[in-house]
Amino acid sequence: MHVLILGGTTEGRRLAGTLHAEGIRVTSSLAGRVASPKLPPGEVRVGGFGGADGLARWLREHQVDAVIDATHPFAGTISFNAARAAATSHVPLLALRRPGWTPVEGDDWHPVASLEEAAGAARALGRRIFLTTGRMGLAAFAGVTDAWFLVRSVDPPEPPFPDRMEVLLERGPFTVEGERDVLRAYGIDVLVTKDSGGAATAPKLTAAREAGVPVVIVRRPPVPEGVPVAGTVEEAAGWARERSFF
Incomplete structure (x- = not known):
């Protein structure tokens, strides 16, 4: 099984480490906007794909079985490109999004x-x-x-x-x-x-x-319509494991 993680976040690195330790092939894609990023375990690529069509082509050429969008909640462009690419390539896609903050008494x-x-x-x-x-x-x-x-x-x-x-x-x-x-x-x-x-x-x-x-x-932008969402690394890892039995 080959999982592509659109990463660059703490959750993306943790997820890559979890799946890599279980013997699942993982490629983490980083945008390259940070000069010295913390690299996750497994394979790593840096840079864009050339839009949704380029990402779809990359998924087919590298025989990707599942995509997990673990990008920053405000990285809207790549999330929508991932949704289009996954749909056209018939590759399952999951969005990993940490829960947003909630105000408490005293917040202004x-x-x-x-x-x-x-x-x-x-x-x-x-x-x-x-x-x-x-x-x-x-x-x-x-x-x-x-x-x-x-x-x-x-x-x-x-x-x-x-x-x-x-x-x-x-x-x-x-x-x-x-x-x-x-x-x-x-x-x-x-x-x-x-x-x-x-x-x-x-x-x-x-x-x-x-x-x-x-x-x-x-406020954060919405996840593309129809894309399932996991709130934790554990949920996302479980989703990837399920895909490995298909």
Whole structure:
């Protein structure tokens, strides 16, 4: 059996390790947007496929029996390409999505549908904005000239980005204590994040709640219609095992 994991996430690496340890052939595909990614066990390829048609061709040429989309919840393009490619190639597809975050008492959340909406919402709430949305979406904030931004990303961002900003090059997981220090040291009065879910980056939400800092949170896009979803690595591994008996 040959499983293609569209990865780049913690869950994708864990899933690759689980299936590889069980003797299942696994190829993990990484987008290549991070300079030094953490490589999962098994075979690894880096880069795009050339759209849905290119991915469908790759599935046929490499005799893939199942595809698991374990990409970031906001990697919408590859998810829809995977759905089209799997359908045309008649290869079963599963989406592995960590559950989104849920607000608790004391949270001051402002949900929005896009980074562009997030820029307007954040500007209305404060002037010292902590951006934890990654380096790829900074163009949405480039037009905000009357606020200062603290940008956290794994790799240095490329323009366009806000004129008034400082960059923190860090990779999670983060701690509540560390996030408290960041909010306090930089005088942050607004936090902007995507609803990526998971525990690795959730401490910033706790720190914001404690400090009374409002959070602008970008809602995640939907999974393509008709694609089954697993919420845990264990569920996804079980689905792959079932495919091995077909």
